[in-house]
Amino acid sequence: MEKTDTTIQKVKQKIYKAGYKLTSQREDILRVLLDNEHLSAEEIYLKVKSENSGIGLATVYRTLELLSELNIINKIAFQDGISRYDVNDNDRQHQHHYLLCLNCGKIDEVEKDMLIDVEKEVEKSYHFKIKDHRLTFHGLCKKCIEEADDQNKG
Known part of the structure; x- marks a missing residue:
């Protein structure tokens, strides 16, 4: 099992413990975050949309907020006012x-x-x-x- 799949399994367990499910759209967003660092919500949306045309920008924002609240990802704001995201290395x-x-x-x-x-x-x-x-x-x-x-x- 590659590192990405191992991380997704860990995230899946953490999400379930919090009372949520790792939907296919949430998993698509997580995979983009694992492959890229410091992306904005819009950049994540465009990357996910190229693979999953049914996803909406609002879904990306909601998922990023949930993953941030669960400490699965980091939300980083720089001086340009754009929040960027990357996966939180729990170690x-x-x-x-x-x-x-x-x-x-x-x-x-x-x-x-x-x-x-x-x-x-x-x-x-x-x-x-x-x-x-x-x-x-x-x-x-x-x-x-x-x-x-x-x-x-x-």
């Missing part, structure tokens, strides 16, 4: 940190959590129990830096 204590290119909009992930010591200090200093944190670095990706350098040379 992680926290969500990824992100690198957002201000020029082309590319999103990369920093998987290593380097804020554990900062969290401990915040909890101690502010008597606050942290459950999660999100961090986005805004800047320029390697490709955009190289293109800017090339333009400046010419």
